[in-house]
Amino acid sequence: MTKSQVKLTAAMAALVVLAVLVWGVLAERGLRRAELERVATSLEERAALVTQLVRGVPFAVEERARLDAIADRAGEAARARVTLIARDGSVLGDSNVPPANLERLANHADRPEVREALSGRTGSSTRRSATVGRELLYLAAPVAHGGVARVAVDLSHIDAAVSRLRWELATAGAIGLALALALSWGFSWFTLRPLQEMRRVAASIADGRIDDRLPFGSGDELSDIASAINTMAEQLRLRLEDATREKEQLRAVLEGMVEGVLVVDARRVVLLANSRMRELYEIGGEIVGRPLLESIRDAELDSILDAAAASDETVVRVVSAGRRVPRSLRVQAVRFPSGRGPRVGTVAVFDDITELMRLEEVRRDFVANASHELRTPLAAIRGFSETLLESDSLSPEEQKSYLEIIDRHARRLSNIVHDLLELSTIESRKSKLESALVDVGGLATSLVRDSEARFRERGVRVSVHDESTARAWADPDAVDQILTNLVDNAVKYTDPGGRVDVIIEDHANRMRVRVRDSGIGIPRKDLSRIFERFYRVDKARSRALGGTGLGLSIVKHLVQSLGGEIYVESQLGEGSTFTFTLPLGDGQA
Secondary structure, three states: OOHHHHHHHHHHHHHHHHHHHHHHHHHHHHHHHHHHHHHHHHHHHHHHHHHHHOOOOOOOHHHHHHHHHHHHHHHHHHOOEEEEEOOOOOEEEEOOOOHHHHHHOOOOOOOHHHHHHHOOOOEEEEEEOOOOOOEEEEEEEEOOOOOEEEEEEEOHHHHHHHHHHHHHHHHHHHHHHHHHHHHHHHHHHHHHHHHHHHHHHHHHHHOOOOOOOOOOOOOOHHHHHHHHHHHHHHHHHHHHHHHHHHHHHHHHHHHHOOOEEEEEEOOOEEEEEOHHHHHHOOOOOOOOOOEHHHHOOOHHHHHHHHHHHOOOOOEEEEEEEOOOOOEEEEEEEEEEOOOOOOOOEEEEEEEEOHHHHHHHHHHHHHHHHHHHHHHHHHHHHHHHHHHHHHOOOOOHHHHHHHHHHHHHHHHHHHHHHHHHHHHHHHHOOOOOOOOEEEOHHHHHHHHHHHOHHHHHHHOOEEEEEEOOOOOEEEOHHHHHHHHHHHHHHHHHOOOOOOEEEEEEEEEOOEEEEEEEEOOOOOOHHHHHHOOOOOOOOOHHHHHHOOOOOOHHHHHHHHHHHOOOOEEEEEEOOOEEEEEEEEEEOOOOO
16 A cells, blocks of 8 residues: 555545544434433423322421322332422422431432522422432422422433444444545545556656656546656657767767867866877776866866866967877867856867877978988089189199089989989879789899999998798889898998898788898987988988988888888897888789
8 A cells, every 4th residue: 555545545534533523422412412301391291290299288397208108109100209398498208218318318408400499480400419329300390389399310311322322323433434444445546546657657767768658548637647748758758869869979979089079067077088088198997077187187288278267268289198109289178158157167179289290390300401412412513613613723634523523413413303203203102003923032132133243342241031932912113122222221331341131031921021231220219210301310421322311211102102011120330120011912822
């Protein structure tokens, strides 16, 4: 039984009990009043009869025996107590008192009904008799020649009738209470069952089970409420689906962004952080719902958010982040909502500009290096040409020497321009590489054999170790250019007496070519930039050997165009190893 059923049943029971009590009190009073009126009427008739019996008999003490005898006969005939009282209040006869005891009875002049009768009116009174010890109804009537005739009846039958009435009312009340409880329980169950179902469905909807619905009733008010709840649940379902769809779309957009996104509330608690943002700051777990400073201890970021919270303008700054992988991030932060209203939070977008800054540095270095590379031969050409033009006293030998210098620097400029154009062509993919099966070992052997005299002149021994059993799928001219650049570069930076080894082998379903020298090596700080245009480790030696500073950059782009990879390993003073890979021909992997 539910609480509502208990309350309704208790209310019905209380109503029945109250009705029975009120009705019992009223019925008891009415019964007693009616019985008293009936008995009083009967006593008046009996008193009139007694007054007729004592007519002509003086109410004097000497007539006590006669009057007592009349009282006894009258009491027996009237089935009541009959008392004859003199004018002074003394009792002259009583049907319930022996004659010998009459003189000991108290004077009755002070009895209410007797006083009323002595004054000439019929009097009545109800009280407990001290003589017989029971509650009696007294009625006294005046006698014509003086005295009072009083008739009394016992009221115990009225008490018995009232007791029977109480018992009947109690029985009826108990039956009525039981029926009321049963009816109230049934009525409450029938009435409250729809409300209980509404409560169940409402709780179900509140718990997220929004597909639960109420059955429609018979068109009453509860049916209207059920219809309204069902409509509300359907609208809630549609809105929840829309919100879920929008949330998933937003999640997909945020997770697919290359920018990091961070949203914090006014107390700087994280409301949203996409995976890219956690990646940029190298955060492993989820940080939503936590204070920002607990997850990202970055005072610079905190100051950006403070500045954005205090302004309606977008705050843009560049910060550093990452410990394992240092990054440069451009942060754009703005408060929301904008305007003068209270700030709800701040949103920040993080753009990784590490590569852009690196490329910008490379561009600056390229411009500086290219300018330097071009300025040296141009200055030499201009200087010696001006000398030739302005001086008439130069001997033929001096003129020839100057012209040779101009020619050498012009050739250097031509080589630089040629390499720049070739590098530009490779990068723009305008040159068409025609791939075929290439015997890389054969190409390397031919290269070494053709340049053997030059290598011997440098005092460097170059060897080819062909351990591959397959052929590469690549452009032969491109592979020849790659090998030529790498071997020439290794020979240039290897001191006399050193050696260069070209090792060709199969590795992980690809062909791997290593050009290993015992030269001067490359400092660790220069390894990451060795393939940049015009980047030189030993600038003086490189220029003295006639290099343009573009060879390794050309090699890198050729290898990538062929679908391979290239990298370098080196120890300063111990030599370097340049390794590149090429795809194998079909059916040879």
